[in-house]
Amino acid sequence: MQIETRTSYEPTGFIDLLLDAICAVDTDGRFVYVSAACERIFGYTQQELVGRPMIDLVAPADRERTLAAAARVMAGDEQFYFENRYVRKDGELVTIMWTARWSEKDQLRIAVARDVTARRQAESMQVALYAISEATHAAEGLPDLCERIHRIIDGLLPARNFSVGLHDAGSLSFPYRLDEDDTQPAHFEPATALMYAELQRTGQPLLLTPQTAAGFAAEVQDLVAGGTLCWLAVPLSTQHGAIGAVFLKSLLTHACYTEKDKELLRFISTQIASAVERIRLHERLNHASNHDQLTGLPNRRLFYDRLETALARLRRSQGRLSLLYLDLDKFKEVNDSFGHAAGDALLQEVARRLKTCVRDSDTVARLGGDEFVVLLESAGLAANAAAVAAKIHEALSQPVQVGPHLLQVLPSIGIAFYPEHGSSGEALLKRADEAMYLAKRGGV
Incomplete structure (x- = not known):
């Protein structure tokens, strides 16, 4: 029995059946050959790619290292599993894994490209x-x-x-x-x-x-x-x-x-x-x-933290600060006469007005009840603190409309200075509290 054997093949036909793409790039960086799989991977036909600079398809962020890898291949360094990103014809980015080597005889870079985008x-x-x-x-x-x-x-x-x-x-x-x-x-x-x-x-x-x-x-x-x-x-x-x-x-x-x-x-x-x-x-x-639920102001805990932080900073810089301690005269009468809801509404308005009297960098806090404290950094001079206290007194002395009631309460304000009146937060608060009670009794 005679067996017929085939002795000639057309390798390019087989190459076009491969799922991976085969590319050949000349010394100028232009495609001189691409297999049919390139259209599936890059979106361009073989005719559109041949003669085109390879680097034009590479994502801009990957171009520098791609050119460096190409130079290594042309110097005789075989490249395995090099990955970069290409921009398809439709604008989509694809990740390609390359294996490449240099053909000295043909003066071409021969590479196999696999689309690993999904992986x-x-x-x-x-x-x-x-x-x-x-x-x-x-x-x-x-x-x-x-x-x-x-x-x-x-x-x-x-x-x-x-x-x-x-x-x-x-x-x-x-x-x-x-x-x-x-x-x-x-x-x-x-x-x-x-x-x-x-x-x-x-x-x-x-x-x-x-x-x-x-x-x-x-x-x-x-x-x-x-x-x-x-x-x-x-x-x-x-x-x-x-x-x-x-x-x-x-x-x-x-x-x-x-x-x-x-x-x-x-x-x-x-x-x-x-x-x-x-x-x-x-x-x-x-x-x-860290904030008072009623007024939204910093509470006692947050205020102490800010005060101690400010004092630590001022000890290093030899700076100054002022502390204003205030409460509302006859506030208890508001609660007794009009109810706690009216008292709460009054406290909320007081908090709002206090914030308008100071800078964003200053701290206004509610310590509890009708007691508030104001921390003024970079305002240690007595004249500056007194001006802020006067501004607060003027703002809080204006009547507050709460439902059908027009309420008016006046603040008593005490002032303490760092470092004149103490080096600790506790000492400053005690001094400001004492000054506030003197003000309430008409002692200043």
């Missing part, structure tokens, strides 16, 4: 979820948490312009906003308000590009009418409902967001929402433990 994305997602959890415990407040989350997301998708909006009292507030390309800052809040309204209406993430805009209301379409922007907005949802949203904006020259980006951000948005809720709860508890 790296899955790994990055796990890392991101863990990083968000870690950030929740390490962050010092909400702005710090949002900045950490920004860095995490920027490692997953283009996030040059990133904002976190929280829904409070019927509008969005922004504890974190980075918008480097914002040429029209006045348009930011109206734009995010429109997108958030759309998120509330649909309950779904919003991908707004010149290609997807037709599916939205006219005012939303206008946000990308110039054809240069794309937006990605994802609600921050908790078991109690949406608390806000994450907003990403990109110029099309940088990147255009895709459905994959939307799904990725949707996947981690629940973790982000939980992190934000945890930090906000911590801040509320911390505020409650």
Whole structure:
């Protein structure tokens, strides 16, 4: 029996069946050959790629190290498992793992490219979820948490312009906003308000590009009418409902967001929402433990902490401060005659007026009952403290309307100075308290 054997092959036919792409690049860095798989990976046909500079397709952030790796290959150093990111024809970023070597005979770099985007994305997602959890415990407040989350997301998708909006009292507030390309800052809040309204209406993430805009209301379409922007907005949802949203904006020259980006951000948005809720709860508890529930002023605990901190600083700098101690004359009569609700309303108004009499850097605290204290830093001179005391006396002597009642109470104020009247917070408070009682009895 005669067996027929085939002795000739067309290797390029087999190469075009490979899932990995085969590329050849000349000394000028231009493609001279690409296999058929390149179209699946990069979105460009073979004809579109041949003759084109390889570096044009590389993501801008990866170009420098890509050129350095290419130089090593051309110097004879075989390259295994080198990874970088390319921008597809449709604008999507893909992660490519390369194996490459130099052909001295042909003066070409011969490389095999494998698309590892899905694998790296899955790994990055796990890392991101863990990083968000870690950030929740390490962050010092909400702005710090949002900045950490920004860095995490920027490692997953283009996030040059990133904002976190929280829904409070019927509008969005922004504890974190980075918008480097914002040429029209006045348009930011109206734009995010429109997108958030759309998120509330649909309950779904919003991908707004010149290609997807037709599916939205006219005012939303206008946000990308110039054809240069794309937006990605994802609600921050908790078991109690949406608390806000994450907003990403990109110029099309940088990147255009895709459905994959939307799904990725949707996947981690629940973790982000939980992190934000945890930090906000911590801040509320911390505020409650350091502030008076009725007036919102710092309480005794926080005041002592600020006083001791100020004294420690002034001991080093040999500075001065003033301490004003005051209470309200005949306040008990207000409670007895009109009830505790009227007394509480009066205390709230007193707290508001006291804050208008001092600088933001000064501290007004409620120690309890009708007793308040004012810490004036960099105002140690007697004339300065006396001027503030006179301002407070004038502000508090004005009648207060509480329901049908017009109430008027006058303050008694005592003043102590550091270092003249003591070197400790306890000594200064005692001196100011004594001065206040002298004032009440008409002793000064």
